[in-house]
Amino acid sequence: MGMKVLVIGSGAREHTIAHTLLQGSSVDEVIVAPGNPGMELDGIRTTKIDPSNHAALIDFVTRNAVDWVCVGPEVPLIQGIVDDFAAVGIKAFGPNKAAAQIEGSKDFAKQLMERHGIPTAAYHTFDDYDAAQLYVREQGAPIVIKADGLAAGKGVTVAMDEDTALAALGEIFLDHRFGNAGAKVVIEEYLEGQEFSLMSFVHGTEFWPMPISQDHKRAYDGDEGPNTGGMGAYSPVPQIGQDVIDTALETIVKPTVEAMSEEGNPFTGILYAGLIATADGPKVIEFNARFGDPETEVVLPKLSSDLGAAIQAILDGETPEFTWDDNRAALGVVLASDGYPNASVTGAHIPSLPADTSDLHVFYAGVDRDDDAQLVSSSGRVLVVTALAEDLQAAQHKAYEVLEEADTTGMFFRHDIGAKALQ
Incomplete structure (x- = not known):
């Protein structure tokens, strides 16, 4: 008998995870909570449970003899769903609340990188509108404005002129466009280069990288328009050399998972590193604590090994096996x-x-x-x-x-x- 897995989330990322799990021989059944009706066309079961209702999810897992849970989106992770599952003995693939801070607070991530010499843009954090305005006027543009907390990929403004930067600060501090996510603002130097996404399966200090991909954040052709959650992606990224990827693994991914572990927040799950290949080597733009969306939709289809078996191995503290189809x-x-x-x-x-x-x-x-x-x-x-x-x-x-x-x-x-x- 194969395994029964619950995937939490409702988007194309979760559809891809569920679809990929079913491609392997180790998983017989995948249920997605809450899922969407489009997934059902693929023979995937859905159940209308809100991901923020941890008690209902625990009850569902227990009653349905689910073997383990894979958490797709960031909000349940940051709310501590993995901790709640662990408290009742349910295995879940994803970081606990303490480790999920790497995505939940940009300031937390920046301080971690600063302490451990992990390459990223120079930055300052502000909780005061006037001080932030003053800093932008001193630094000039281009400059990057980020709401500190979660804003569904929309809390970042890459301002090519000062007015845009000041308007972004107004949206965050005065209009409260991102609610509590905008109580603090991280202002960063603008970095030049091509961006790429490097996701890794992580367990403590061990990690297994996936092929890189490139997302397209702006809404319209030619990188015009507002930032979105992502309008498309592709993999491989031929213009990013293997030497850059190797450097990123050595100077970014490895020290980050080791730092998290060393500081008492060991990470299990997917560490997403949003990186930029600058003239000085790869640097971190942001970390996420889960599969990227839409990157997952182009990376997981290239997996030729059994995803369910690999996640099961990680949850059991064993070494997973991953093979990727590099010819496609x-x-x-x-x-x-x-x-x-x-x-x-x-x-x-x-x-x-x-x-x-x-x-x-x-x-x-x-x-x-x-x-x-x-x-x-x-x-x-x-x-x-x-x-x-x-x-x-x-x-x-x-x-x-x-x-x-x-x-x-x-x-x-x-x-x-x-x-x-x-x-």
Whole structure:
């Protein structure tokens, strides 16, 4: 008998995790809480339990003889769901509350990096609007403004001029756009270079890196428009050399997991390092305490080994096995609701898209069923079309062919995912 696993979350990332778990022989059944109706097209069960209702999740796991839990999103992790599971003897893959601070507070992460000499942008933290304004005027632009806490990927402003930076401070401190997440602000130097995402499976001081990917944060073509949770991604990233990746593992990932352990916050789960390849080597832009979204949708499809068996090994304190298909490229394009990331207009009908094959997957995020049981958009990011092929150009062509033939009325997508790799 294979294992039964509960995945917590509702987006395309969780759809990808569930789908990948079912590809392996060790897992027979995956249930996603709360999931979304698009996942059900893939034979994935969902259960409408709110991820913040820890008692209901514990009850579900106990009653349904679930072997272990994989936590997708950051909010439950930062709220201490892994601690609550551990308290009743349930195995969960993800960091506990203390370790999840690496994402929950940018100031916590910056101080950790400063103490351990981990390369990142120079920064100052402020809890006072006037002092922050003064600092921006002294430093000038370009400069980066970040709400300290969680803001669903939208709390960062890369300001190319002083006015934009000051407006961002006003949004955070005066308009309280990010609520408690904006009680403190981290202001960083602007770094030049190509960004890339390096995710690793971690257990204490041991880690197993995944292939790198590159996300596209801005809403519109040519990196225009506001920051989003991510509009698409691809892997590999040919313009980032293996030497840069090796340096990042040695100077960033290794010392970070060792520092967390040494300081009494050992990390188990996925450590996401958002990095930038500068002229002085790779530096940290941010850490996340879970799989990135939409990076997961292009990285996990390249896994050729059994994800469930590997996570089970990590939870048991054993050495996991990972093999990746390095001969294939993956590229994923996000279809988003009109108005995203500001005021998303939902309710658009989801077009009929090709069925999943070994080289094409549709991962659903913000979808629901209307009164006629048809799939409609229900939030900002609606779905991700991921294509695999022998190279990035072919993967790009395949993904866009699907979207350009579909009726995407009421929704939009970027037309240049992967362009930086193909220039």
